[in-house]
Amino acid sequence: MPKTYDRARPYPLVVVLHPAGLHGSRFVSAWGLVAERTGAFLVAGPECRDQKKRLWDMADEKDLLATVRKVMATFNVDPSRVLLTGFSQGGTYSYTFGLRSPELFRAIAPVGGALVARPGPEADAILLKARGMGVYIAHGAADDRIPIERARASRTRLEQAGFTVTYREVPELGHYFPDGEPDRIWTWFAALTAPPPPGRQP
Numbered sequence: 001m002p003k004t005y006d007r008a009r010p011y012p013l014v015v016v017l018h019p020a021g022l023h024g025s026r027f028v029s030a031w032g033l034v035a036e037r038t039g040a041f042l043v044a045g046p047e048c049r050d051q052k053k054r055l056w057d058m059a060d061e062k063d064l065l066a067t068v069r070k071v072m073a074t075f076n077v078d079p080s081r082v083l084l085t086g087f088s089q090g091g092t093y094s095y096t097f098g099l100r101s102p103e104l105f106r107a108i109a110p111v112g113g114a115l116v117a118r119p120g121p122e123a124d125a126i127l128l129k130a131r132g133m134g135v136y137i138a139h140g141a142a143d144d145r146i147p148i149e150r151a152r153a154s155r156t157r158l159e160q161a162g163f164t165v166t167y168r169e170v171p172e173l174g175h176y177f178p179d180g181e182p183d184r185i186w187t188w189f190a191a192l193t194a195p196p197p198p199g200r201q202p
Contacts, residue, residue: 001075004039010078012041012193014186015068015105017086017094019112021054027087027177034182040190041081044071056093064097068104081193085109085185087177088146092116095154099130106193107134109185112175114146115154127161134192136166136185140173 005011014035016028028045035043046067048056072079084105086094091113098108099117117123135158139151148169155167166188170178 001042002036002039005042005075007076010076010081012081012083012189013068013071013075013077014041014043014189015064015082015084016043016045017056017064017084017090017097018045018047018054019086019088019090020056027090030177031085031182034186038186041186042071042075042077044068056089058096060093061097061100065101065104081106081189083107083109083185083189085111086113087111088113088175092146099126099133102130102133105133107136107189109136109138109189110154111138111177111181111185112140112143112146113154114150115157119157124161127158127163131162133163134166134189135163136168136188138168138170138178138181138184140176140178141169141171142173143175145175 014031016031018027028043031043035041044067046064048054048060049063050057068082071077082105084094084098085108091110094108094110095113095115096117098105117126137151137155139148141148155165158165168184
């Protein structure tokens with residue numbers, strides 16, 4: 001929470017999912033530095049249930065949503081400006097959890113992850129319901145763990161389903177979180193959710 005937090009005004013909320021095998025502190029702290037510097041948003045870093053292998057699972061969905069709603073009830077959060085992001089497995093699950101809850105998340109920003117749902121009636125229904133959600137994808141072009149082809153395929157599938165996708169490939173980057181990415185994502189999300197100018201309908 002920024003030191004300049006003012007409970008009288010609503011803030012956007014950035015929810016950060018950690019990678020497999022790691023605690024969220026490193027990635028939450030990267031976002032926290034931007035939040036502190038700008039004073040513009042709040043950050044939450046939920047943890048998965050698996051405290052040994054540190055792996056996300058569909059069983060975490062209920063806890064994640066409950067945590068986000070608890071943060072929103074505790075702090076003055078703008079419910080129309082909640083972003084779900086994450087790196088590696090956290091990026092993959094930001095697709096999964098985010099697309100399944102468009103009533104809660106305005107946008108998703110997977111980094112180094114992949115959309116894994118196979119085409120079919122259930123997946124198509126999820127994408128149809130979430131259409132209109134903002135999507136920002138960032139991926140290392142030299143990623144040897146989750147190859148860039150999977151990020152490209154994720155982009156294609158979402159665009160074919162009617163999503164507008166902001167897509168960024170980082171040349172020569174392997175399976176690493178790109179330097180400065182929280183700033184880039186925040187700039188994109190702030191523009192995406194900015195109120196329309198006076199006199200203009202959204």
